[in-house]
Amino acid sequence: MRKTILLVAIALVSVIAQAQVLEIVSMRKVTAPELKEGKVVGISPKGDYLLLTDMDNTGLVRYDLATKATTVITEAEGAGWDVKVSQDGNKITYRQRHDNNPLIRYDIMQHSMTEGKAVVRAQAQRGTAQLVAADANSTVAVNEDLHLVLNHNGKSIVLTPNGTSEAYNWPSISPDGSKILYYVSGKGCFVCDINGSNVQKIANHCRAPKWYNNNTIVGMADEDNGTVLTASAIVVYTLDGKSQILVNKNMMAMYPQVAQGKVAFTTAAGEMYVLNVK
Numbered sequence: 001m002r003k004t005i006l007l008v009a010i011a012l013v014s015v016i017a018q019a020q021v022l023e024i025v026s027m028r029k030v031t032a033p034e035l036k037e038g039k040v041v042g043i044s045p046k047g048d049y050l051l052l053t054d055m056d057n058t059g060l061v062r063y064d065l066a067t068k069a070t071t072v073i074t075e076a077e078g079a080g081w082d083v084k085v086s087q088d089g090n091k092i093t094y095r096q097r098h099d100n101n102p103l104i105r106y107d108i109m110q111h112s113m114t115e116g117k118a119v120v121r122a123q124a125q126r127g128t129a130q131l132v133a134a135d136a137n138s139t140v141a142v143n144e145d146l147h148l149v150l151n152h153n154g155k156s157i158v159l160t161p162n163g164t165s166e167a168y169n170w171p172s173i174s175p176d177g178s179k180i181l182y183y184v185s186g187k188g189c190f191v192c193d194i195n196g197s198n199v200q201k202i203a204n205h206c207r208a209p210k211w212y213n214n215n216t217i218v219g220m221a222d223e224d225n226g227t228v229l230t231a232s233a234i235v236v237y238t239l240d241g242k243s244q245i246l247v248n249k250n251m252m253a254m255y256p257q258v259a260q261g262k263v264a265f266t267t268a269a270g271e272m273y274v275l276n277v278k
Helices: 002-017
Strands: 024-030 039-043 049-053 060-064 070-074 091-100 103-112 117-125 138-142 148-152 155-159 168-173 179-184 188-193 200-203 207-213 216-224 229-238 243-247 253-259 262-267 272-277
Touching: 039 253, 039 262, 039 272, 049 272, 060 091, 070 091, 070 103, 138 168, 148 179, 168 207, 179 207, 188 216, 200 216, 200 229, 207 253, 216 253, 229 253, 243 272
Parallel strands: none
Antiparallel strands: 024 272, 039 049, 049 060, 060 070, 091 103, 103 117, 138 148, 148 155, 168 179, 179 188, 188 200, 207 216, 216 229, 229 243, 253 262, 262 272
């Protein structure tokens, strides 16, 4: 009995210790007539529209959060993988796949919302078509060796803040351009200065992380049994040590997309949701 009381007490302390970083104001399900099941793969910086794709990353659909109207951007295969939205929300960069045996070639496309059309910006083979996350002066990407590559003022620098033997994923630059957020396979989520110094571990389980602001990170904490996904939560961390479970793991919530005041995510069942937060 004493042991049971102790375990309950520890659990309560854990819950109490978890600070509220973001408050959920409302949550709504997102549906698009073009998609039976889908994924949220992008959100405009202003938080006025989402980008949706099907479960195989085919096509892109723009979903207006105010009117719920949808617009098909492209039906290209692979367009939903690693899509990027410009800071003004006008340009959407995606890849259009072409199979050329034995190589796979991608056209890097850029769609203008104001002009309503897309143009080819570049061509690349598989493994070299990494789209980049950027601030006004810098870009950061993962190269074929899964190292970070910082492009700044016309120069490219390879960064390996956690060592050359590690595999780096999901890099992005903080809104103020001072830090890089990334995930190291098997090790966890980290932040370092823009030059690769002052490495700070954020969490073991915070994959596909995104900057919410300069101090707050939103990611997913997923679990599996070695074969299939068994649970996944949307989690929030701050650089000064606070943490929060924003969406419970039983909802199987994955791959958050964030803008100020909004967190959108997809479930393993292909359902899409958007949270209004403050």
